[in-house]
Amino acid sequence: MADVHLHLLVILTVLITVRARAQLPGTWELLLENAGIASMHTAVTHDGTVVLLDRTDIGPSQSQLSSGHCRVDPTDRLLPRGDCTAHSALFDPSTNTLRPLSIITDTWCSSGQFLHDGTLIQTGGDMDGFRRIRSFSPCNNHRCDWVELKSPLLSAGRWYATNQILPDGTMIIVGGRAAPSVEFYPAVGRQLHPFPFLAEAGDRQMDNLYPFVHLLPDGHLFVFANARAVLYNPSTGQVLFEYPILEGGPRNYPSAGSSAMLALDPADGYTKAEILVCGGAQYGAFLHRDTDALAGTTCGRIIATDPDPAWAMEEMPFPRIMGDMVMLPTGDLLVINGAQAGAQGFEMASNPCLNPVLYRPNEPAGLRFMTLNPAAVPRMYHSTANLLPDGRVLVAGSNPHYFYKFKAEFPTELRLEAFSPEYLSSDRANIRPAIEAAPEKVGYGMDFEVEVVVSLPVVGVVELNLASAPFATHSFSQGQRLVRLAVSPPVEVAGNDGVHRYRIGCKAPPRGEVAPPGYYMAFAVNLGVPSVARWVQLASI
Structure with a gap:
């Protein structure tokens, strides 16, 4: 009899869970069961296609390159004699089809940005990609591919850097491991500028990597690293102002918070810019490989253009590291992917955070977060989220291991999914x-x-x-x-x-x-x- 009661309890629990899940806003859709690669870097082109990009020395992927496009790297730990699998692909969400792309130099933890003509410029990485620049120009003849530029090279090796397009159409490249400096592409006569703030903001945890960089409407940059932020003039290389420290622990890699600038509005003459920084790991979680250390729940919001700025603190519904922030067309912000404990890095996190949340910046404080329909697929380290032109959000990646590994608690994830916010529901x-x-x-x-x-x-x-x-x-x-x-x-x-x-x-x-x-x-x-x-x-x- 006890077994019957236990069986009924299990069924009831499942039904309640399914019903609760169905009542939450948003829907999930599987686009591809196997994209061939786990996309560490993702970008949507003006043709509506999506560039998926992984590192090269990650072992063989499940996507084959065309004849003659094999990569040979004697320093590759798994495939020193040659690798004929793709580590980049072009995904077409209108047809759910893929085309392998060839990438030669290592793009592990690199950076990128689109130029004014729609060309994707991709910079840095590890090993032979440390100082390399690559370009991808979208085309409609299905023949475009990555071009590895032989010249110029980056002035400094850039691993874990951040890129930002500037008002004149050039691109600034900020920081990187052991690179407290900035440089520009195209360089157009500009030299590498030291940026000591990045060295000061870091420590043994390296929480100054992948700094959060936002272009403000006055042309200056808001640069955030660890728990500190400065106002930076990219024209002169000067730090103009230091913002108050954001409490709640480190937020940048490997502490895995995230950041976004809220929508710019003509109502104030485009003079006001607000920055949101959310989540992050406990101090020391990465250093001590504490995969169960509970992630942070706090968000800081600051008017970066205010003459006397101060952080306003808010609480998320869930602890979260490695969450991706996606600006939706409405001005609301989607926070998706990630984990609730640990830190950024290979096999460094636990307890996936399956529920996306919607941040509604114009609601009263305390009422801004809305919990959304949970995912079925955990998205841990090296996962991404991007807004698509149809209003859906493409979710890709998750490879929390040094190499492709499919038998693990959190396996390498090759599935591509789309999350549809409530605004795409049939009743609207x-x-x-x-x-x-x-x-x-x-x-x-x-x-x-x-x-x-x-x-x-x-x-x-x-x-x-x-x-x-x-x-x-x-x-x-x-x-x-x-x-x-x-x-x-x-x-x-x-x-x-x-x-x-x-x-x-x-x-x-x-x-x-x-x-x-x-x-x-x-x-x-x-x-x-x-x-x-x-x-x-x-x-x-």
């Missing part, structure tokens, strides 16, 4: 706008129009928001930003196809400090529901 389809016409290129300060259609009549304003395509790696999306545009009230125009058609006047960002030149996903947002994006190139015209 009637208010989801679609962009029918938009310019392909706009200049700074330019007035332009977009045309949208909606099934139900629009009530109020339809927003137009520009979302960058960042380079996501190691719990930080390099170059991520969302810029709201000034818009006029929608004007309904004639139509006879059973939908409501509107013309919306928009004004482009005024300068590169607000939105650096490049390709952006332009989303129309109606009552919190975004359209499928149109790619728009922002440039000086």
Whole structure:
């Protein structure tokens, strides 16, 4: 009889769990069972394809290169005589198909950013990739591949660095292991600048690696490492200001917090920039390999442009390290992936944090976090999350081992998934706008129009928001930003196809400090529901 009661209790527990899961917002979708590689670095191109990139000396992947593209590296610990498997791939989310790409030099813990023309520049790494620069230019003939630049080389080896596009379209490369300095690509006559702050902010834990770098709308950089942050002038190499220390422990690699800049708004003339930093490991967790040390629950939020800035503290629903922050088209922030204990690194974490949370910055303090539908797949070290043009979030990677390992508590993860926020639920389809016409290129300060259609009549304003395509790696999306545009009230125009058609006047960002030149996903947002994006190139015209 006791066995029967126990069996009924188990069934009841499962039913309650399933029901609770179904009631939480958001849905999960398996896109590919086997992507061939575990994507440590992920970036969405303006063609809508997605670059997946792992390190090279990780052992054979499950994706084969085409003939003649094998990599030979005598220092490769597993395959010194040659490796004919791919460590990069191009994923097309519209068809759920993959094409292997060839990468030669080691991209382990490297950095990247898109240039103004949509070319992905990828810098640094380990071993033979330490000072290398690589480029990938998206194409529609299915032949584009990585190009390893023989010249120039980086002025310093960059391992665990952070890249950020600047207002003039050049890219700054910040820090890296044993590299407390910055340099630029293209260099255009600029020299490597020492950046002693990065050495001062670190310790034996190396919590200054992958610093959080945000371009503020005044052209200066907010640079955060460990628990400290400074205001940095990239033109002069000067530290202009030091922010208050953020309490709650170290936040950068290997302590695995994350950061994002909240949406920039024309309502204040694009003069206000707020930075959010969340999560992180306990001090010493990495050093002592304490995989059960509970992660932090705190977030700090600061107005980086305030003359007297101060951190405002908030609590997340879960402890979290290695969480990825994704700016959604609505201005809300998705925190997804990661673990609840341990630190960043190979086999250094435990207790996966399966529930994403939504951070709603405009809600009152204490009511900003919403718990979402949990994942079935743990995403630990070397996992990524990226916003797709259709509003979904692509989730990839998780390889918490030195080499590909499929028989482990947390195996190497080759599955690609998509998380759909609640705004994509079927009960909101009637208010989801679609962009029918938009310019392909706009200049700074330019007035332009977009045309949208909606099934139900629009009530109020339809927003137009520009979302960058960042380079996501190691719990930080390099170059991520969302810029709201000034818009006029929608004007309904004639139509006879059973939908409501509107013309919306928009004004482009005024300068590169607000939105650096490049390709952006332009989303129309109606009552919190975004359209499928149109790619728009922002440039000086």
